[in-house]
Amino acid sequence: MNKYVFLIPLLPFIGFVINGLFRNYLSRALVGIIGSGVLLASFVLSLFVFQETTAIGFQTQLITYFDFINAGGLKIPVSFQIDQLSALFLLVITGIGSLIHIYSTAYMQDESTPHYARYFAYLNLFVFSMLLLVLGSNFVVMFVGWEGVGLCSYLLIGYWFGNNNYNNAAKKAFVMNRIGDLGFLLAVFWMLQQFGSITYAEVFAKAASAPVPVITGITILLFIGAMGKSAQIPLYTWLPDAMAGPTPVSALIHAATMVTAGIYMIARSNVMYSLAPISQNLVAIIGISTALLAATIALKQNDIKKVLAYSTVSQLGLMFLALGVGAYTAGVFHVMTHAFFKALLFLGAGSVIHAMHHEQDIMNMGGLRKKLPITHLTFLIGCLAISGIPPFAGFFSKDEILTAALIKSPVLYALGVMTSIMTAFYMFRLYFLTFSGKFRGTHEQEHHLHESPFAMTFPLVVLALLSFVGGWVGIPALFAEDAHLLSTFLSPVLGTPSAEAHHLSHSLEWALMGILLSFIVVAILFTRRLFGREFKGENTTEGLSGVLANKWYVDELYNAIIVKPLDVFAGFLARVVDNKIIDGLVNGVGKAVQFSGRQMRFLQSGQVGSYILIMMISIILFFIFQLFWK
Amino acid sequence: MPVSEILFWFLTALALFSALMVVFSSNPVHSVLWLIMVFFAISGHYILMNAQFLAIVNLIVYAGAIMVLFLFVIMLMNMNTESEPQKSQWMKMAAAISGGALMLVMIAALKDNVGAVSKTSGEGSIGLIKNLGNVLFTEYVVPFEISSILFLSAMVGAVVLGKKESSKIVS
């Protein structure tokens, strides 16, 4: 099998090359087939790989291809590492990737063929980079993929490059990622210096012997990278803007896969994090606060995609919380389930938008239940899943996270609970405003309302199923001992789930779970009353709601305290320092010479007398110097 | 005080006085005449130093030929009465000061200088035409000949400049 692993990333790359170079010559159908076909192929391959890794006594496998850099004592091989974690991610990426490709074939119909091809090329390239990221056996290869996905998200956010807002969003995304990447890069250098290598195996092997401060520093730097990629405070603002891209892109990149790269990275280097409690706490705190903040903002958003975007941010926050409290499995678990239902939700939203002719404001929707039955049903499942209603996928992963949080500290737990309650609230607000009540849009919109084609509904159904059953791979010990297939599966990489989980008495767990669930149900019913059939519309202007609607004014804040000053500073350098001072100095020398030339000319008076006088004076000076000064 | 010494001081005084008059007399002709006086005084010094040859040459060449030439030119331009406009006052100042300074410096540097010159013809007679002639035409014949080039060029030069070529003046 190993000798074929390279095909998994290569196939999407080939698809990218074909679609990219021959976009003007391929037929639309062919483009779609190639685009999705390569992905399906690598999905199949990934299945094989996964199936291999599930085998008993499976050993982590390194496949080295060639030396990327080998000079000056720096040796960086291009090599892949196959283990449970990467296998799982392979599966998620290729699987959901394929679904979204299929979905896109229909969703992007109204694009002209070359752009259609361009879209798929980008998408393939993205998958390629993502696969590189998870397959790499050292941090540099990971970094290559890391920046690659950043590039693709840049390209895809700015896919409709005619619109400058989109371009700005794209730029914002890339630059913010770059800030994180710098942290990543420095971490890489530090590891190189500390361990003399950046291969996972060696680094983790030597990590234990390294001084704790070093590990802490490295892990914090790595986490900064994760902040950028996974949209955590303070670098999260790019993700909502990134919704400028086509909806499937949002589903794939900005919900299911790319944004989870940060979680993958930390989970991958869990060994180091476990050695650095400080950075763990940092991760946890950042995670939970992000989750909370994003959730609050999501409460008041009216753009269907914005809501989902903020919910994504908040969910990512929860995942980091999990990682922070050391429940790596839970984090990865939530990544998986979240991938399912968030992709589902986005695609559903896409279907709605498709039906509404690119109308995204939920205030102009409503009562779509009848018009879009499948979408509605699947969307509902998604909502239930994300809200954590058993037995949907979200419930299990979230519950696991919260339990872990509780063990760490009740505060984290409480905040987590608040987050999930708010989650339920805004998700169902979204649901009700969209599907229930009566239609609030224009007439010809209403007239054109239609259920999406099969190519779009099929992925919805599949994902709905997954969001339904996806969680069952991680039945908590509470229900059945050793039913947590995922953790046992991942244990070789992430270690056995922390034993403290069993310190909580089952009764307590039951109680908490019950309370949480009741809260959530109450929230849902509350939203039903608010935004259900008798919804009159709301005003989101004054007071807290206004602040929330304006996202706590964070963007404005950043503009005021970072962007503007830097811009002014740059202007100052360009206009004053460079032009006036430095160049002025250089030209000043020339001017000085010319000036003194003009002055010296006056010595040349043309008068013999004065000439001779000067001669005499200098002779006298010479005499005095020669005779009396020495 | 022996005669020769008296003569020395007299000639010195005469030379310096006439020299000053050369500089300060406003009438060029007077300057010329005073200059001639200087030459006479200097010749006197030569004689005191028993350098007869030079004394004679000095009189003939300088006082005779050269000064007559000067006089001739001055007359030619009939400047005998016209008193030239004086230089600006500060220039005079500067001239006087720098001149004085130079003199001071030189004298200060050379004052403690031992060595002597015999006043009378008591000792060797190198100054006599015979001896000088010997040396000149034996050891110094080369410069003597070469100075002929000098004269030639001076002659040609004078001719070149003297010849009247074109009358129109370009300024």
Added chain:
Amino acid sequence: MNAIILSALWGVLMMYAGFATSNKKIVSVIAVLGVIVVLVSNWLEFLGLPFFNIDTKGLLGYNSFGYVFNTVTHATLLMYFLLSAKEIEGSSKTPSDHYALIFFITAGISVIAGFKSLLMLFIGIEIVSIPLYVLAGSDKSNLKSNEAALKYFLMGSFSTGLLLMGIALLYGDSGTFYLEGINIGIGYLTPMKTMGMVLLMVSMAFKVSAAPFHFWTPDVYDGTPTVYTSFMATIVKAAGFFAFIKLFETAFGKVHTQWEVLLSVIIVLTIIVGNVTAVFQQSVKRMLSYSSIAQAGFMLLGVYSMNLMAKQGIILYFAAYGFASIGLFAVLAKFKDHSIEGLNGFAKKQPLIAGSMLVSLLSLTGIPLTAGFFAKYYMILSVLKYGNNLWLVIIAILGAAVSVYYYFRVIQAMYFKDEAEDKVEQVVFSKSFQLLMVVNAIVLLVLGIHPDWLMLFL
């Protein structure tokens, strides 16, 4: 000796040629022949067959330095005659006289090339100067020329006075006029001798137009008819330098440390004044005269550090500077207006001549592969070798950097600017002149690629 006698004779010959024929061409041809004869004879003497055996009683005597210098002088003179014969002919009804004067001057230069006694130095300098006064005033109907002549004459004879005073003091101190006799160790350096030395330095500085004794230079060079300016600025100045370096090497070599400070002051002043003032000039002719001051500053570096490199460099510098300036002046002499703008768009009309001028200018700037580079190279090297005077070198190269400014203004005018529409003056250049200019450029390039072909005779 050959050179002196032959050039003197040829001077006389030229005088009579003037009577014999009124055809200026023939006169020029004779003159050129004369230079060649002198050149060859001087070379033969260097190779060891003098035509005349004269016992100079140790007053005159040539070493290889003197011979090579003499050769370079006459080579440049030959190029000078060839390039500006037309102007010399045009400068008067009877150019034969001017030729005669020039020959007398070269005789004087040959004297300078071999002086061993202050007497010969004095006579030599006078033989060079007096005809020059005449040449300066040779454009009699031109007031600027007259003025130049008078100024040059007055200040020249004034400096002669200083020179003589210096000589007298030296004699008083050491009782001899022979350079070797004067050259005794620091222990015997009396005030009188110091004073004489300073006075000699001053008068020499005057002759080579070094600041602060340079004031006559711009006025005189500007007033003198261009054709003679180029002669003064190159060949005569070279003679001055030769005298300077020889005098101070043989007469004051042992007390080098006593006068080097003074000289370095002069050098710095000269470089600064020359370069900085040249920057502002609008007329190419005046610019060149100031640049000649600047170049003098660079040559003085050779006097400052009188080691072998310095001598080689000086010789090379004479050649490089001489050929380059003569070429430029020769072109300039054909122009009525000497402003830099007058050269606008020159390269398009006269590519060949512009190219040769370009080479000359690059050489003056000191760009590699031209003679000027190695000239400067040797100067800097000799000073560095002499030691502990980096500041001097740095000032020198800063001066060179400034010189780029004014030399390249000419290049810019010739190559990058377009000719003014209202330009009336259209100068014609004969084929032979163009050819000679090219030859001139080639000489500069050859010396720039293989300087040792000139210097291996030292």
Added chain:
Amino acid sequence: MQVMPINYYIFLSIALFTIGIVGVLTRRNAIIIFMCIELMLNAVNVLLVAFSKMHHLNAYALDRATTVGTEAQLFVFFIMVVAAAEVTVGLAIIVMLYRNIHSVDINFLNRLKH
């Protein structure tokens, strides 16, 4: 045999020399200036002769037949020669100038500056 200190002569010649210089500086008439230069030359002459005698005296003490000192007097001779030549040319120049501007005032010579 009475002797006269050399310094007297030195001072005399320096005085003459300086007077000449002052003249050159103060006067505007080219001819006068020229004459002052001649004055300077003569100062030098005096000095040379004095020195020649001095050195002669020193040498004479050892050797009665010495000719030391001759060269200086000959030098003076040459100076006179040169002076004569100079005068010829100089006066020629002055006359030429006078022909053109009918003045010998050097302050008029200021067409050539900068």
Added chain:
Amino acid sequence: MFAAFDNFPAMLIWLPLVGGILTFFMKSEKSAKTTALFFSLLTLGVIVTNLFYTDVKYQLLNQVSYIWLPGIGTSFALILDGLTRTLCLLTAIVLPIAIINIPSGKYKNPNAFYGLLMLTFCGLMGVFMAIDALVFYLFWELALIPVYFLSSIWGGEKRIKATFKFFIYTFVGSLFLLIGILYVYLKTSGSFSIVSFYNATPTNGEQAWLFFMFLIAFAIKMPIFPFHTWQPEAYEQAPTPVTMILSGVMVKMGLFGLLRWLLPMFPYATKTYAEPMVILIVLGMLYASFIAIKQDSIKKLIAYSSIAHIGLMAAGAFTLKSVAINGVFIQMFNHGINIVGLWLIADLIERQTGVSKISALGGVAQKAPVLSIFMVIIAFSNIALPLTNAFVGEFMIFNGLYQMKPWIAALAGVSIILSAIYTLNMVKNVFYGEVATAVESYVDINKVQFGLLTVITLLIFIFGVYPTPFFSMISETVGLILNKFVSI
């Protein structure tokens, strides 16, 4: 001279020279261009062939020394080693691109234009191959003169002033260089050969100032802050082919000088000043990057970004870390390729729209998708995205900086963020967005331009993905440079 064709270095000198001289005598533009192109491609062929003769046993083919001025101990000595190959290859790649890109009828009397280009080519080759200090200095100056004429005659409207500033600036620098060389020469046994220069060990005190004598010349050439102010104007005013050579190759003369002469000659001084130098240079990088953000002219933006990149390389050279030096080597090559690509695109845009103001452009991508794709690729290689060529070098250089001082690396790292900002700004405002009036009638690139850009893109990816052969080529030279520092 024909005897000189029996080895690579001589060929690399003579071919461009002969080509240049021939080109001068061409009558029509077509023949001139073809001649120049032919000879430059021939040279490229030679250097490429040479890549297969790197082994020690071909010593005689790669190193020659002709007698020139034995009197003063200089000889016309040339060598082809790792460093030289890198830069000669770069030069030989850049020049044909520059020549091919020239549209016909753009420059009047083209034979002179192409001739001078070839002479510059020759001069550059000489600079890179000389192992005799005097010869080095010679070519150092000679490479300058043709460029001076090229941009002064064929440049933009402010050409004379800008170029003159550039010329005087570099000339001053080279004069200091001359002093330095001569001083060291006096320290040797009267020989200019690089070996004797390496062995001439000035006292530490002398090194302290000699170091700067050399450094000024190189710093001005690169240029690094604060000696950079000549560059933007010069780039803006010079004709595009010249700008390509200036920014692609000539600035490398400075870095080359550092690596070939400065570092090995004054190990002590280098060690002493290394850290302050690096800090200064890094600050200069940030400075340039900040200024680049505010530029509205594409050319000036590229110029400042080039200053920043060059600064990074210079800093890398001063870290004296093997990894960084390796990085500098490859980055010298790659930066040349990238910036030539950038100029190519800037030229293509300006040629059609007539404007180079970013604010006046926009939406090119809608008119010229192909061009835009290339642009995006080159832009991202300019900001060192992985798998593009620049990443390799910069990664290694940053690594070296980190080994020197982590915080310096962090500081320098800010520049990669800034570079992303200004590059993407340019891409956004020029290629994306609504179509500006200037680009209404824009047509996409033709076959030739497509070919050129393809070549550049291929180089970008090849060196970005598999640089290993390159490293094996330079390893020996790097070792030689660093050997001088092991003792100290």
